Amino acid sequence: MKKQTIFFGVLLVGFGTFFLLSELHLSIATKLYTWPMLLILIGIALFAQSRVSQEHSNLLASYILITLGFHFYVSDLFPFWPTHTSMVIFMIALSFLLSARKIKTGLFQGMMLLAIAIFMMFSKRFEIFLPAVEDGVNYFKTFWPILFLLIGLYLLFFKRK
Numbered sequence: 001m002k003k004q005t006i007f008f009g010v011l012l013v014g015f016g017t018f019f020l021l022s023e024l025h026l027s028i029a030t031k032l033y034t035w036p037m038l039l040i041l042i043g044i045a046l047f048a049q050s051r052v053s054q055e056h057s058n059l060l061a062s063y064i065l066i067t068l069g070f071h072f073y074v075s076d077l078f079p080f081w082p083t084h085t086s087m088v089i090f091m092i093a094l095s096f097l098l099s100a101r102k103i104k105t106g107l108f109q110g111m112m113l114l115a116i117a118i119f120m121m122f123s124k125r126f127e128i129f130l131p132a133v134e135d136g137v138n139y140f141k142t143f144w145p146i147l148f149l150l151i152g153l154y155l156l157f158f159k160r161k
Contacts, residue, residue, distance in 0.1 A: 007049035014041035034076065039069030056103045063095035086120035089113055 018041060021029035043065030050058045071091045075081045096110030 011045040036072035090117035
């Protein structure tokens with residue numbers, strides 16, 4: 001039962017600090033009082049519970065919340081931070097790769113998501129260097145979600161063990 005209280009204890013301490021800074025009208029509170037910081041706080045609480053209880057089932061979720069919260073927080077703070085949609089996939093790929101060290105699964109998924117994110121980030125540059133196959137690239141760019149859909153359906157219905 002003590003392992004269950006770690007999550008709520010860390011979460012309540014984080015929320016208490018979060019809202020106390022807001023109520024005290026400190027200058028640092030205006031930069032911290034954002035919804036991405038709430039994602040980070042929930043991720044830290046999940047991470048703390050996962051580490052203390054030695055049960056790593058919530059480790060991936062904690063990394064996803066922390067990295068996505070970090071991305072959205074930093075993208076609002078710094079204008080040079082990339083805001084492309086592929087950054088969300090990149091952060092999830094990073095989460096899979098970080099959690100794969102501990103839970104010994106998810107390395108392949110992390111590598112695939114990383115490759116997809118890199119392809120999405122630099123797809124405009126690929127078009128510049130490949131003018132001869134520009135039509136093929138444009139065709140693929142239009143219908144690439146169908147590839148994801150087909151692979152997902154295959155994994156769901158035909159690749160069962």
